[in-house]
Amino acid sequence: MSIDFQNAEKSPEDVYTKDAVIETSVDDVVVGTKHTVRGLKPRHAQMMAIAGAIGTGLFVGTGSALKRAGPLGLLLGYVLYSGLIWTSYNAMCEMVTWLPVDGSFLHLAGRFVGPSFGFGMAWLYTYNNAVIVAAEATAVAGFVNYWNDSISNGVWCALFIVSCFLLNVFGVRIYGEGEFWLSSFKVFLVVCLMVFTVVTMCGGNPLHDAFGFRYWKNPGVFGDYLVKGPAGHFAGLFSIFVQAAFAFGGPDMIAIAAGEIQYPRRVIPSVTKRVIYRLIFFFVGGALCVGILVPHNDPILGTSQKGGGSSPFVIAATRLQIPVLPDIINATLLTSAWSVGLDCCYCATRSLYSLSLSGHAPKIFQRTWRGVPTASVIVICLVGCLSFMSLSNDSVVVFNWITNITGSGILLVIALLHFMYIRWHAALKAQGVDRSQLPFHKRGQIYLSWFACIAYVILLLTNGFYIFVPGHWDTPDFLFAYLAIPAFVVPFLGHKIYRACKGHTRLGLIPAHEIDLFSGKAEIDEEEKTYPELAEGKGAKFERWLWG
Known part of the structure; x- marks a missing residue:
């Protein structure tokens, strides 16, 4: 086993690990x-999380x-959901x-719960983000x-996909810069719209x-x-609670x-500490502004x-x-959609890379150039080309069916995340690891995760409640609300059946005392020793306060 680090005297962005071979495996989950x-x-x-x-x-x-809910219902729904997403972060x-490894939580899902669980979760996450690129x-x-609607939409779809490819394929630092500046526009817009609300409501219009x-x-x-x-008031409030889950997204953008x-x-x-409070500020503040500016x-x-x-x-x-x-807002919405697509392209490529590392996808997706899994980038951008189906009246229905799986995918992923945490917490307890020694921990988090896991399952099962009200049935809405469930269950069960046919006898949860908590940890501990000391000075301290 060997780890080759770059000279620590170089700038922090040049410090990285290279060819750190971790010779271990957990069942068929390989690091x-x-x-x-x-x-x-x-x-x-x-900015990735905000984007x-x-x-x-x-x-x-x-x-x-x-x-649906009126101004107070909208505000209350966002405030209540803010507490729930805080537990997820x-x-x-x-x-x-604890283990900031390649593949992140998608790799850890197989280690903390079971190989089939990791397989199903990773493929759901990969599909979900890849299709969002097309959407x-x-x-x-x-x-x-x-x-301008005189130019074919295919031109703009093509430009978008090419930009996602170029910003992702030439290095993660280039992707990070592109995402940072695209996201900055929408953050600036939110702040400006809050100022706009205050000025106009006081008569400045x-x-x-x-x-x-x-x-x-x-x-x-x-x-x-x-x-x-x-x-009707309660139905409106509950619908906002569900809608907030789609609007806020989840902590996966940082974790991946x-x-x-x-x-x-x-x-x-x-x-994490900064982004969750900033997201709450933006969303709750934005919801308040919307309720002030327009009658429901x-x-x-x-x-x-x-x-x-x-x-x-x-x-x-x-x-x-x-x-x-209106033109300024539309322009910023354009950059906002571009930013979200770029973010999802990154997440999908890394989740496909994770699947390959875990032996659940072809090895070609492990190959990198400039530290980027290029084969994964190519495949995800090709999936983005599904957007061309929306240009044809004959295929747009099929395109909508494909993208409908992404609907409740984020709800299911966060519910599975909390189940992962419950198993991980059980492993820490069974193996005598003191949580107070973790790099980060929150007191009482296990109880919050039990609550959040149950809450997200309820949200998942009820997020399409309105279609069951007489006279409101809509098949596309039904698919949007519930198609993510079979998108996880089918690969999960399929992988279990495959493993059973291969002679594996352990098909359930990994026992807590056998969960692998330490593979790869020693390498990360060693890597930390190479980091330069934090820079002093007011500028450096301000930057750390601002960004982390």
């Missing part, structure tokens, strides 16, 4: 050779959400800071149509209308969803990059408009007769 590079800085990691969350769910989806952070390509084309919280009084703080009265983040045991906890009975809310025309912020700017702002 392979590390060829990726730790090139992601804290600011890259933070995966802040998107059309906040800028556009809040419009239909406001129509903490659970993930504990596990991946975001069509979204980019849609936002361009706001200004062409109509000189100081409307304040007028729309909270008329038409009211709650909407009636599906039925009238208190039952654990093997490529510089100083992971210091940076990941620091980034506005006829345009929830309808399909060209480009970003469905955004409540665009609707508000139009109502107040503010020129140019």
Whole structure:
């Protein structure tokens, strides 16, 4: 076993592991050779998490959400979900800071629960993110149509896919920079829209209308969803709770990059603490702004408009007769969709790389160039070409069926994540590992993870509740709500059957005292010794405070 580190005197971004061979296996889950590079800085990691969350769910989806629940229902739904997602970030952070290896939580799923569990979870995650790349390509084309629909959408889809390939294939540092700047636009937009809300509600608009919280009084703080009265208010609130889960995303964006983040045991906890509070600020603040700017009975809310025309912020700017702002918002929505697609392309390539390391995908996906699994990048970008199906009326239905699996995928992944944490916690206890000695831990997290796991299962099973109300059945919505379940169960059971046919006798959970907690840990402990001392000075301290 050998580990070759670059000279520690070089800049932090040049410190990485190379050819660290970890000769161990857990059943058929193998820890392979590390060829990726730790090139992601804290600011890259933070913007990756923000990029995966802040998107059309906040800028556009809040419009239909406001129509269903009203301003107070929208705000309460986002506040309640913020507490739930906070537990998920903490659970993930504990596990991946202990073992920030290539493949991250997808590799650890096979070690902490069982090979079939890891197989099913990794393939679900890979499919989910790969198809989102195609979906975001069509979204980019849609936002361009706001200004010009004379050019074929295929041109914009092609440009998007090529950009994802180029930014991902030439090194993780280039990807990190591209994601950082694309994400910066949407963060800047959220802040500007909050300022816009305060100014306009106080009368700073062409109509000189100081409307304040007028729309909270008329038409009211709650909407009636599906039925009238208190039952309709509750249905609206619950629908926001579900919608928030799709809008917020999950902690996977940070976790999947654990093997490529510089100083992971210091940076990941620091980034996690910052990003979750910033996401809560953006989403809760954004929900409050939407409820102030537009009445929940506005006829345009929830309808399909060209480009970003469905955004409540665009609707508000139009109502107040503010020129140019709708174009600015649409432009930022365009960069937002581009950013989310780029992020999902990265996640899908690393999850496919993880599958290969674990022996669940062809070995060609382990091959890297400049520290990037290039074969994985090529395949995911080819999957992105499914977006061209949306250009044909004959194939658009098939494309919608393909993308519908991504609907509740994030809910299922986070539920599985908490189950992973429960098994990992049991292993720590069974093997006498003191949690207080972990790089990161939260008191009482095991109880929070039990609660969160049950909550996410309930959300998964009920996220399409409205389609079972008489007169509201919709087959595409049913697929969007529940197709992720068989997308996990089928490969999970298929892998179990395959293992049984191969003569494996242990097909259930790995016993807690046998869970592999330590393979790869010694190499990471040794790697930490090569890190340079933290730079002093006000500038360096401010940067650490800002980014982690």
